[in-house]
Amino acid sequence: MEKENAVVATKNDKLSLFTEGGLKGMWQLAQAFAESDIVPKAFQKKPANVLIALDMAQRMDMSPAMVMQNLYVVYGNPGWSSKFLIATFNMCGRFSSIRYEYFGQPGTDDYGCRAYATELATGQKLVGTDVTIKMAKAEKWYDKDGSKWKTMPQQMLAYRAAAFFIRTCAPEISMGLPTSDELEDIGPVNVTDTGTVKDVVEKVEAETAAAMEQPEVVTPEPAEAPAKPERPF
DSSP: OHHHHHHHHHHHSOSOTTSHHHHHHHHHHHHHHHTOSSSOTTTTTOHHHHHHHHHHHHHHTOOHHHHHHHEEEETTEEEEOHHHHHHHHHHSSSBOOOEEEEESOTTSTTOEEEEEEEBTTTOOEEEOOOEEHHHHHHTTOTTSTTOHHHHOHHHHHHHHHHHHHHHHHOHHHHTTOOBHHHHHHHOOOOOOTTOHHHHHHHHHHHHHHHHHOOOOOOOOOOOOOOOOOOOOO
């Protein structure tokens, strides 16, 4: 009877990291996924990694298998596939699909791309950061060994423009993680006691902020009205 009651309690618990029954259920599910040879190697025989992916999938309301297939580990740090991040944005229902506008002369440092979309609730057009070959060279993405910026610049410009756009206009979709392309461009990050994921995210966010930096617009304060003269008695 006690065993039956335990099973019922587990079934009634929502899969969650914050309840005893829910955590037990998620751990069992993580162990099952970890035994599969279809999931990426970062999750094979590593139920703890799978558990994190399950939590992310639950918060994103997505298939755990889809999340694991698109969550890459680069230099020991997790990052989304650019295609997955773009698809997630397009399917969220809050915006139109991302579109891209190229500018400048192909083959020059001025060649670039910006991503844009429309917020459906307001009809406002949202435009992302301009990403150029000049930026890629200045940030030392372009000259890395095996860099795809040299062989497929148009694709890389679109991926980076989309990543900047999503992180600016809908940061909750990326859940604070960079894309795998960005991780490859940034390169290895020193391991610290606070963890490498935080370091990578902070570096990516700093690059995004620097790219978007604009002069501050100061609104002058209204002049005070002159004091009314006192009326003589």
